[in-house]
Amino acid sequence: MPIEQDLSVDERIKQEYERLRKEYEDLSPSMLAVLDKTILNTAILEVRIEDLSKNLHEYGYTELFTQSPNTPPYERERVQAKEYKDFIKLNQTNYRVLSDAMNRHLANKDNDDDDGFESFINSKS
Numbered sequence: 610m611p612i613e614q615d616l617s618v619d620e621r622i623k624q625e626y627e628r629l630r631k632e633y634e635d636l637s638p639s640m641l642a643v644l645d646k647t648i649l650n651t652a653i654l655e656v657r658i659e660d661l662s663k664n665l666h667e668y669g670y671t672e673l674f675t676q677s678p679n680t681p682p683y684e685r686e687r688v689q690a691k692e693y694k695d696f697i698k699l700n701q702t703n704y705r706v707l708s709d710a711m712n713r714h715l716a717n718k719d720n721d722d723d724d725g726f727e728s729f730i731n732s733k734s
Contacts, residue, residue, distance in 0.1 A: 618656060626652035633707060636714050639730045644710055651703040654696050661693040 616624065629648045633641060670690040675682040 618660075621656045621659075622652050625655050628652075629707075633711060636710060637731070640710060640714065643730055644707060647703050647706050651700060651707065654700040654703065658693065658696050658700060661689050661696065664689050665693060 626649055629652055630641075633644065633648065636644065665687075668687070668689075670687060671684040672687050673682040674685045
């Protein structure tokens with residue numbers, strides 16, 4: 610999702626959320642309801658990763674730091690760089706969950722065997 614300067618963060622999250630929901634609209638309504646929070650978190654992370662990427666590109670991954678005026682400064686990783694790496698990992702996990710759900714859906718579509726998971730989800734809605 611390209612950075613759009615004229616949209617607020619909330620608008621960009623909403624736009625990304627709607628894009629992701631559309632990608633997974635083939636899932637059953639009950640499965641989509643279960644995955645809705647994961648989709649929302651993924652949208653939030655996508656926007657945050659985009660913003661952090663821009664920040665890191667502009668200001669770099671490291672900064673000079675000193676613990677006192679008497680010690681020489683040294684380079685250390687910026688907080689944004691750590692957040693960026695952590696958010697990438699979280700987002701990969703979210704996409705794995707969504708991908709697994711879609712693969713399960715496609716497998717069930719091709720094969721009428723029910724492993725019980727879909728039945729369980731449907732019984733909860």
